[in-house]
Structure formats: C-alpha cells, structure tokens
Amino acid sequence: SLYVGNLSYDCTWQDLKDAFKRYGHVSHAEVCETAGGKSTGFGIVLFSDGKSATKAMDSMDGVEFQGRQLSVRWDRSPDKLQSSERGGGSKR
Template sequence: MSIYVGNLSYDVTEEDLNSVFSKYGSVKRVQLPVDRETGRMRGFGFVELGDEANETSAIDALDGAEWMGRDLKVNKAKPRENRNNRRDSFSRSY
C-alpha cells in the first residue's frame, strides 16, 4: 500500500517527509512528483511504510494535521490509472 500526501509546501523535500513518517515505522520509499514542464514539485507525494498497520496509524495521525504552514491531506493512495487503455475520443469504428 502507498500513502498519498497532499497539500504539501513546495519547499518540502523527500528527507522532510521521511523524517515525519519515520515516527510511524520504517519508511520504504518517498516520492515527490515534479511538473514535466517546470521541474517544480507538484504539491503532493507518496510514502510507503514497512507494514499496513503503520501506514494506517500515520494516516490517522497526519490527515488534517498542520505542517509547514499547510493542512495535510493524507490517505491511502488510489491505484494509478493506466493511460495506455484510454480510448481516443476521435477514433470510431464504422
């Protein structure tokens, strides 16, 4: 499982998130996506912890918490949409 962390400050680093989430268990991975055009962080990230019980504890404790001047949005990450399976709205079968 992965945790979605939204409404992040644009100044946050992977080390910052690792520090916060390590209080709830072993951090396996932190990812902060960046905008392709600008290279600037997009204001959200993903964290994976060692086990699901720790992830649930982190979500319960951090969702809505104020951090770096912002109220965090923390929940289970939804599976990524497979972009290759989207239908082209301009193609039709006749």
C-alpha cells in the first residue's frame, strides 16, 4: 500500500482513487480522518499488485493534485489502518 501525504483537506477517498486508478486496479482508497471526521491531510491507496503501486508511486510523488504537491511513499504501517474507525475508506 502507498501512503499519500499533503492531500487537500477537501480531498475525498473517491478523488484519491480516481487520481491513482490510471496506474492499475485500486482495491482500496482511504483519506484518513480525525475522530471528529476532519481530514488529516493524508491517505492510503492499496493496489492489487506491487508493480502498479510502484508505477503510481514513481509517477505521483511530487505531482500537484488539488493545489498541493503530493508526497507518495510505501506505507510503513498498513496493519494499523482500520477504515471502520476512520470512516473515510471504501473497498470499491
């Protein structure tokens, strides 16, 4: 999975998925939120295969998206994500 930082606070999980789906099948996209439901400015994108994730990371890191320069890297803690607690995820 990829960590996507410096997201616009208006970015939705669907915006995130749409931005990354050109690189392969996105099995999960999530914009992480505070307990109060406000965006934390980062998200997670999970691809069906590592090749697509690598291509997306190489292509999207440093790109301007919704007025902000993205920071894209490998997610270091995918086991800590629990979309049911964060409320911003979808497995579409």
